[in-house]
Amino acid sequence: MLAYTVRRILVSIPVLIASTFIVFLVVVNAGDPVANFATSRQPPPSKAAVAAFARHIHANEPAVQRYWNWITGVLHGDWGPSVQPNLDIGHDLFTRFRVTVTLVASAMIIALVLAVIFGVFSALRQYSAADYTITFFGFLFLAMPVFWFAVLLKQAGIWFNEQTGSQFLGTIGEKSPYLPVDTTWNEFTDRIGHLVLPTITLALVSFASWTRYTRASMLEVMGSDYVRLARAKGLRRGTVMVRHALRTALIPLATVTALDVAIILGGAVITETIFQWHGMGEMLVQSASTVDVYRTMAWLLLSAVVVIGFNLVADLLYAVLDPRIRYD
Amino acid sequence: MRAQSSALTRGLAIGAGLLLTLAACSSGGGGGGGSTQGGSAGLSSCNTQGKANSCNSGTTKPGGTFTYVLEKNIQQWNIQDTNGNTFENGEALEVVLPQVFVPLPDFSVALNKDLVTSATQTSSSPQTLVYKINPKAAWNDGTPITADDFVYYWRTNDGKDCPPPPASDSTQTKGCLPQSTAGYDRIKSVTGSDGGRTVTVVMAKPFSDWKQLFGAGYPLYPAHIAEKISGAKTGDAAHMTAAQMTQGWQYFQKNPPTKYPTAGPYKMTQWVDNDHATYEPDPKWWGATKPSLQRLIFKVISDATQEPIALRNNEVQGIYPQPEVDLVNQVKSIPNVTYNIGNGLQWEHFDLNLHNPVIGKYTALRQAMFTAISIKDIMAKTVAQFDPSVKQLGNHNFVPGQAGYQDLVSATGQGSGDLTKAKKYLTDAKFTGVGSALKTPDGKAVGPFNCRYTTGNQIRQSECQILQSDLANLGIKVTIKPIGAADLGTVLAGHQYDIIVFAWVASPFPTANAQQNWVTGGGGNYGGYSDKTVDKLIAQAVGTTDQTQAAALLNKADKIMVNAAYVLPLYQKPTFLAVQTRFVNMRNNSTNVGPPYNTAEWGLKK
Numbered sequence: 001m002l003a004y005t006v007r008r009i010l011v012s013i014p015v016l017i018a019s020t021f022i023v024f025l026v027v028v029n030a031g032d033p034v035a036n037f038a039t040s041r042q043p044p045p046s047k048a049a050v051a052a053f054a055r056h057i058h059a060n061e062p063a064v065q066r067y068w069n070w071i072t073g074v075l076h077g078d079w080g081p082s083v084q085p086n087l088d089i090g091h092d093l094f095t096r097f098r099v100t101v102t103l104v105a106s107a108m109i110i111a112l113v114l115a116v117i118f119g120v121f122s123a124l125r126q127y128s129a130a131d132y133t134i135t136f137f138g139f140l141f142l143a144m145p146v147f148w149f150a151v152l153l154k155q156a157g158i159w160f161n162e163q164t165g166s167q168f169l170g171t172i173g174e175k176s177p178y179l180p181v182d183t184t185w186n187e188f189t190d191r192i193g194h195l196v197l198p199t200i201t202l203a204l205v206s207f208a209s210w211t212r213y214t215r216a217s218m219l220e221v222m223g224s225d226y227v228r229l230a231r232a233k234g235l236r237r238g239t240v241m242v243r244h245a246l247r248t249a250l251i252p253l254a255t256v257t258a259l260d261v262a263i264i265l266g267g268a269v270i271t272e273t274i275f276q277w278h279g280m281g282e283m284l285v286q287s288a289s290t291v292d293v294y295r296t297m298a299w300l301l302l303s304a305v306v307v308i309g310f311n312l313v314a315d316l317l318y319a320v321l322d323p324r325i326r327y328d
Numbered sequence: 329m330r331a332q333s334s335a336l337t338r339g340l341a342i343g344a345g346l347l348l349t350l351a352a353c354s355s356g357g358g359g360g361g362g363s364t365q366g367g368s369a370g371l372s373s374c375n376t377q378g379k380a381n382s383c384n385s386g387t388t389k390p391g392g393t394f395t396y397v398l399e400k401n402i403q404q405w406n407i408q409d410t411n412g413n414t415f416e417n418g419e420a421l422e423v424v425l426p427q428v429f430v431p432l433p434d435f436s437v438a439l440n441k442d443l444v445t446s447a448t449q450t451s452s453s454p455q456t457l458v459y460k461i462n463p464k465a466a467w468n469d470g471t472p473i474t475a476d477d478f479v480y481y482w483r484t485n486d487g488k489d490c491p492p493p494p495a496s497d498s499t500q501t502k503g504c505l506p507q508s509t510a511g512y513d514r515i516k517s518v519t520g521s522d523g524g525r526t527v528t529v530v531m532a533k534p535f536s537d538w539k540q541l542f543g544a545g546y547p548l549y550p551a552h553i554a555e556k557i558s559g560a561k562t563g564d565a566a567h568m569t570a571a572q573m574t575q576g577w578q579y580f581q582k583n584p585p586t587k588y589p590t591a592g593p594y595k596m597t598q599w600v601d602n603d604h605a606t607y608e609p610d611p612k613w614w615g616a617t618k619p620s621l622q623r624l625i626f627k628v629i630s631d632a633t634q635e636p637i638a639l640r641n642n643e644v645q646g647i648y649p650q651p652e653v654d655l656v657n658q659v660k661s662i663p664n665v666t667y668n669i670g671n672g673l674q675w676e677h678f679d680l681n682l683h684n685p686v687i688g689k690y691t692a693l694r695q696a697m698f699t700a701i702s703i704k705d706i707m708a709k710t711v712a713q714f715d716p717s718v719k720q721l722g723n724h725n726f727v728p729g730q731a732g733y734q735d736l737v738s739a740t741g742q743g744s745g746d747l748t749k750a751k752k753y754l755t756d757a758k759f760t761g762v763g764s765a766l767k768t769p770d771g772k773a774v775g776p777f778n779c780r781y782t783t784g785n786q787i788r789q790s791e792c793q794i795l796q797s798d799l800a801n802l803g804i805k806v807t808i809k810p811i812g813a814a815d816l817g818t819v820l821a822g823h824q825y826d827i828i829v830f831a832w833v834a835s836p837f838p839t840a841n842a843q844q845n846w847v848t849g850g851g852g853n854y855g856g857y858s859d860k861t862v863d864k865l866i867a868q869a870v871g872t873t874d875q876t877q878a879a880a881l882l883n884k885a886d887k888i889m890v891n892a893a894y895v896l897p898l899y900q901k902p903t904f905l906a907v908q909t910r911f912v913n914m915r916n917n918s919t920n921v922g923p924p925y926n927t928a929e930w931g932l933k934k
Contacts, residue, residue: 036817041507043844044851045410048492049505053411055495085404085411086582151637158641172638177395177604177625273631278602282630 080294100279107202119214262310370666386912388931427543475520480551593928620931651904672918692757694893702745732879777826
């Protein structure tokens with residue numbers, strides 16, 4: 001498996017280079033940040049300032065040279081200049097990645113646990129009222145636009161605060177700017193209070209699709225010969241379900257989860273915007289809207305690495321979960 | 329294998345449904361309470377004549393935290409630098425740094441007597457300005473504010489003593505890039521007397537807007553810090569080298585005011601990048617008004633649509649977003665919140681591109697186009713939906729409320745939608761196909777023209793649609809072409825439009841704006857307007873020491889511009905301030921300094 005992993009990592013390097021090069025060319029030609037700088041300020045900057053800005057972001061250099069300088073710079077820890085003054089792109093990238101990981105990790109853990117529980121339950125009680133209810137809510141959450149659901153949740157959060165006379169649920173940011181009584185416990189509950197609503201928003205969408213995967217997979221496994229044999233041999237139903245059926249049923253879910261998480265880590269754009277979490281999603285939006293070439297590339301590079309990494313994880317999980325699969 | 333639905337499952341389903349239903353109900357209506365609704369008391373009187381600077385006044389009591397929203401992060405802390413010149417930076421810095429004149433909500437400027445007890449023009453030839461610094465004025469490390477701070481300001485902003493970075497410097501760190509050298513490049517000398525407490529400024533060339541020097545949203549930085557970090561002699565900014573001044577300039581760019589001494593009613597105690605600034609009353613503050621709030625917070629919320637929700641949840645207590653119908657309606661439904669829709673210094677306008685050979689050649693065509701456009705219809709279908717008081721703007725340099733404002737546009741019929749008059753312009757100028765398929769006197773087709781607006785801006789899209797409909801009545805076909813969010817600069821600088829709608833920010837000091845927007849080759853003159861008489865009149869306005877005369881000269885130039893029909897002013901863009909009613913003394917200052925112009929007065933209502 002080690003050799004397979006190393007081989008996969010090596011193969012991913014040319015994929016990264018090709019994807020970054022193509023996107024670099026697209027981003028460089030997506031707009032003119034120098035013209036934006038020259039026209040978006042009041043009073044308009046002097047010609048010297050515009051020229052200095054163009055030099056600063058290397059706007060006058062050929063695209064291929066810029067790409068080469070960028071990719072070699074990244075290898076040395078230099079992520080290039082941003083159109084935003086004083087912005088250290090590397091610092092910005094990893095700070096935002098941490099923010100997004102915090103949000104996504106909590107949402108995904110909740111979504112995964114709930115998806116397995118409800119998916120299995122739904123499969124075991126196929127065509128029951130509970131199954132129909134879970135199915136109904138699954139499709140409801142899948143169909144609901146995130147931006148609408150998130151705003152609705154915020155209103156529910158405010159209603160909860162008003163009813164309880166508290167400020168427990170936060171609607172903006174990761175934490176409050178200050179706490180009236182600054183203790184570790186208060187800080188902890190403040191952070192949890194700010195995490196609840198965006199986590200629910202993100203979790204419910206993933207939960208909805210993952211429940212369907214789990215249910216379908218579980219039903220398929222439960223109908224298989226080896227499960228019937230296990231039951232025929234006198235094993236208890238619970239043992240068969242947990243030790244034999246569930247393990248096999250989780251294989252497709254593991255793949256889907258790994259791929260979904262990779263995509264969401266690139267930025268839960270809408271959730272982050274609505275709840276004002278300054279993560280990867282906001283970074284992508286800001287970079288694209290200001291034609292910030294090097295910042296966009298930094299986002300892309302990290303997202304690509306995450307996607308490639310989680311694809312590999314998904315493949316490796318196959319081998320872990322399914323004893324029939326071996327990588328040589 | 330079927331199983332009965334359990335009571336627990338049913339309960340969960342009903343509970344979830346109830347929660348969503350309750351949430352949906354609570355989002356729209358009154359939200360309970362039924363107490364003071366938006367618009368009553370407080371800020372609602374701000375639009376009454378003469379009340380702009382005194383509305384929402386009240387006695388304060390000690391304590392409380394007020395959180396105000398900044399709509400953008402602050403990346404660069406030198407407001408005097410072209411990269412740091414952002415509205416949010418100005419708002420954050422004016423709390424802690426001093427300035428000589430401060431723009432007020434009624435667009436006048438007031439002397440900041442905490443900093444200077446007087447600022448007078450003592451001679452007009454050569455123009456001489458004398459500033460008497462308040463004897464108590466000092467940075468909070470104990471260093472007095474002196475003429476040295478003024479000298480440092482002047483020399484870093486005149487474009488000569490600390491020149492821009494050379495072409496070889498891609499880091500932009502080897503020079504100063506002031507946001508504007510206007511006025512500072514006309515100063516001959518800045519000298520101190522009375523132990524540095526009297527500052528005398530002698531101008532090499534007169535400058536009518538002298539009150540914008542050393543302030544008006546661009547405050548002073550502590551020169552002694554620049555001297556210290558650059559190794560220059562303390563108190564000797566007059567002899568700092570360009571390299572030393574650059575070091576100071578860079579220092580103030582990179583460091584928030586938590587890192588150096590300040591001189592305001594509050595001191596900034598914390599800056600969390602992309603999140604918030606925390607201010608606490610500065611015990612060293614010498615000013616007449618002591619802050620009563622225990623804490624002031626500026627919180628970054630970059631999505632305006634989330635601001636009313638945060639206000640309702642008491643996460644913030646004051647917001648200043650760009651108003652839209654939905655947003656205003658949301659705020660109206662929040663209990664115990666007062667709000668004001670004011671008319672700001674930003675104004676919306678249609679620009680014609682004179683580089684287009686047909687538009688540029690025929691003045692009569694431009695006059696007809698502007699006359700056919702109904703600004704009344706435009707306002708009714710856009711901003712008047714939430715601001716019924718909005719009016720057509722009649723001047724290119726002044727807005728109502730500013731001394732010098734005259735309506736020079738309405739009398740010409742421009743913006744009236746008077747189709748008969750518009751058609752007469754064309755028939756008199758021998759255009760053919762009027763009302764069907766317009767052609768120039770020499771038989772060339774007029775149009776189709778494009779009308780461009782920034783994508784996603786519903787108001788501007790509607791404005792282009794109404795223009796399209798109005799010009800169709802003249803036989804001019806207009807296509808509507810949105811501009812990508814990041815492409816406005818490219819479109820303007822590259823003249824990639826026939827008609828474009830966007831906004832300009834006027835200033836309490838109009839001559840500098842006029843120079844940029846109307847003079848041949850000016851930085852904001854994207855459409856290529858050029859008139860020697862206008863150039864001359866504006867140059868005279870900038871160079872006079874009499875502000876009444878300067879305004880008269882600008883209006884004289886404006887009459888020529890109106891006749892040329894290059895830019896059609898539409899209306900002042902509304903501004904919107906909403907604050908909780910338990911706080912007082914916040915006002916809608918629609919100038920470049922924003923509502924935080926008077927944070928020392930903000931506080932809990934007694």
